[in-house]
Amino acid sequence: MDVRLVPLLLTLGVSAVYSGSHSLRYYYTAVSDRAFGLPEFSTVGYVDETQIERYSSDSGRDEPATQWMKQNEGPEYWDEQTQISKSTEAAFKHNVKVVMDRFNQTSGTHSFQWMYGCELREDGSTRGYDQYGYDGREFMALDTQRWVYVPSVREAQITEQKWNSPEVNLPERQRNYLENLCIEWLKKYLGYGQAELERRVRPHVKISDHQSDDITELRCQAYGFYPREIDVKWVRNGRDDVHSDEAKEILPNPDGSYQLRATAVVTPKEGDSYACHVEHSSLEEKLIVVWPGPNKDGKNIVIIIACVVVAVLLIAAAAVGFVLYKKRQEKSGYTETARNDSPASSVARA
Numbered sequence: 001m002d003v004r005l006v007p008l009l010l011t012l013g014v015s016a017v018y019s020g021s022h023s024l025r026y027y028y029t030a031v032s033d034r035a036f037g038l039p040e041f042s043t044v045g046y047v048d049e050t051q052i053e054r055y056s057s058d059s060g061r062d063e064p065a066t067q068w069m070k071q072n073e074g075p076e077y078w079d080e081q082t083q084i085s086k087s088t089e090a091a092f093k094h095n096v097k098v099v100m101d102r103f104n105q106t107s108g109t110h111s112f113q114w115m116y117g118c119e120l121r122e123d124g125s126t127r128g129y130d131q132y133g134y135d136g137r138e139f140m141a142l143d144t145q146r147w148v149y150v151p152s153v154r155e156a157q158i159t160e161q162k163w164n165s166p167e168v169n170l171p172e173r174q175r176n177y178l179e180n181l182c183i184e185w186l187k188k189y190l191g192y193g194q195a196e197l198e199r200r201v202r203p204h205v206k207i208s209d210h211q212s213d214d215i216t217e218l219r220c221q222a223y224g225f226y227p228r229e230i231d232v233k234w235v236r237n238g239r240d241d242v243h244s245d246e247a248k249e250i251l252p253n254p255d256g257s258y259q260l261r262a263t264a265v266v267t268p269k270e271g272d273s274y275a276c277h278v279e280h281s282s283l284e285e286k287l288i289v290v291w292p293g294p295n296k297d298g299k300n301i302v303i304i305i306a307c308v309v310v311a312v313l314l315i316a317a318a319a320v321g322f323v324l325y326k327k328r329q330e331k332s333g334y335t336e337t338a339r340n341d342s343p344a345s346s347v348a349r350a
Contacts (some may be wrong), residue, residue: 008096022048022197024186030092035109041089046117047189048197049228054086056328068193087292099134102155110135118182128178132156142180147171199259200282201226205289207276216266218291222277224258233278234264236272248327268294 025046031038039056046052051065062081064070096112118132130142138152140160148171151160151228163170190197203225210217222232230249234242242264248258266274278287 020187021119023117023119024182024189025147028088028092030089030112032096032108034109038111041092042086043085046192047186050193050197052189053081053191055082057089066193066196066329068196069189072192076202097157099139099348102158103134113138114179118178118186120183121187126179128175128182128184130174130178142171142174144175146176169177178265199226202282203230203278203280203287205276205278206275207289207291209294211289211294214267215296216268217276218264218266218276219261220263220278220289221259221261222278222280224253224257225259225282226257226281227281229281230258230260232260232262233277234262235275235277236266236268238273238275242266242274281345318350 017317023046024042026039027046028043029038030041034040040060042054042056043049043062044054052069052138053062054065056060060082062085064073064078090112092112096110099112101107102108102160111134113133113136114131115133117128119125119129121126128144130144132139134153134155140151140156142150143150144147149160149163149298201224203222206221206223208219208221210219214264218234220232222230230250232248234244236242244262244264246263248260248262250258252258253340262276264274266272267272274291276291277288278289279289
């Protein structure tokens with residue numbers, strides 16, 4: 001499995017970074033064995049949705065993941081990052097075994113993960129996050145209001161008590177990093193990749209529907225947009241949001257852009273109108289695409305097809321009749337007048 005897919009294993013509750021904001025995030029992952037092709041330990045760093053660096057126990061070295069990181073940071077930077085990753089690797093290999101013991105697990109594939117980082121908002125305010133996960137679920141998180149670690153499961157209580165103790169006081173050390181050092185590095189990286197990170201690509205929007213009895217499924221697809229953050233929803237009569245049971249998942253495209261489909265199941269009533277509303281940082285104002293109503297084109301196509309079928313049947317019937325007519329005339333010795341004869345000469349003579 002590609003190391004770049006590792007962050008997808010961590011399903012912790014970090015809210016989206018909105019238009020005008022930027023974030024710096026790191027993901028550390030240790031696994032109990034080499035199942036699924038994952039390295040025993042890996043790290044990846046992101047600025048917004050762009051991966052900037054990576055490390056794995058297979059390569060044993062931190063590497064740039066973008067050209068602008070490679071161009072702006074020299075060998076000393078990558079040597080230092082490699083040493084940090086190597087020292088963390090040993091600790092994480094230990095941690096995954098400790099947590100397995102806490103859950104009374106002696107075998108199987110298990111993962112221990114850490115996600116931390118900071119966000120710089122458009123108004124200049126900042127936010128930090130520091131969260132741990134085990135097997136893709138929350139294990140423990142740093143409360144950045146009270147600056148204490150809070151366990152998400154009973155098995156994390158021992159670690160929480162140790163890290164919050166006056167002897168260790170890890171929350172205070174993390175506070176200094178998240179509020180100061182992390183923001184400084186984020187600003188530095190933003191300067192390196194400004195052209196790529198601040199580009200804006202408008203979404204293309206296409207709507208369609210699928211009808212079954214009185215139920216209509218409305219589909220709105222936004223695609224080809226960048227950056228990733230977007231809001232797509234169906235609205236009834238210009239004011240009421242239409243609920244959808246289907247989760248809206250933003251998916252990457254091969255060219256680095258993104259796509260999203262919003263679906264809603266409705267029962268249209270007389271006078272109701274539906275529209276897909278799209279908000280994205282590339283748009284000066286909200287994009288609204290109105291659903292034209294039940295798809296009458298499909299009915300028209302059926303009518304057209306029916307007419308064509310009838311016409312074909314009539315032509316076929318005429319052809320059969322013509323053949324039978326010729327056979328009867330040939331038997332009676334009558335020969336049809338040639339088409340290039342004049343009307344007067346085409347009259348049969350007695």
